[in-house]
Amino acid sequence: MIISMLRNKARIQNHLVDYYYKLKEPPYSKKNLVALVACANHLNRTIMNLVYTNQIYDYQKASH
Template identity: 50%
Template structure:
């Protein structure tokens, strides 16, 4: 088999796999549309249909958790503190949960990248963390935003409300802010 024939064979295989991926994505979105969480998730700026469907596929029904802290613990982004007597160690991410946080990481990065799509509290929080007197590192700020996004999504699903930037900015004592 010549190099040209081999390239053609790989190109055909790539086109086939891309078409299969598209079919699976459409099926995932169609199944996710049946759930109320789908409409809630796509109301957030920076979350599209595929991201919402992947989130639902990874996390399932969030109402099975009694609070947002248990959701954080299930994916391993809760804080682990070490204290012994008067000594208090530096806080770290637990990292012991199911590694479902990858989709959250991608969603937060996408929100930051597409911040011009609409105002978003998660993006505002990210830049607040980056601008503090002591700026947080990029991954630390992103994980903090993942935590905040999960709180926001949990609250929106629990209350069956869509994202509204203006309504959330007035509620400073809520779970979201």
């Protein structure tokens, strides 16, 4: 799912993609798999929060 989001970054704004590129920038750039797993964990937490609070994802409201 994260790789799909990275491929569609030009069409859809997403804070998980922003988070991935934040992890990849120097001086402490993470390896690709480490960044993908971190984003997957972030996605899991985001989905659970949206389900518990009965909300729809909104890029403007998402914390960066």
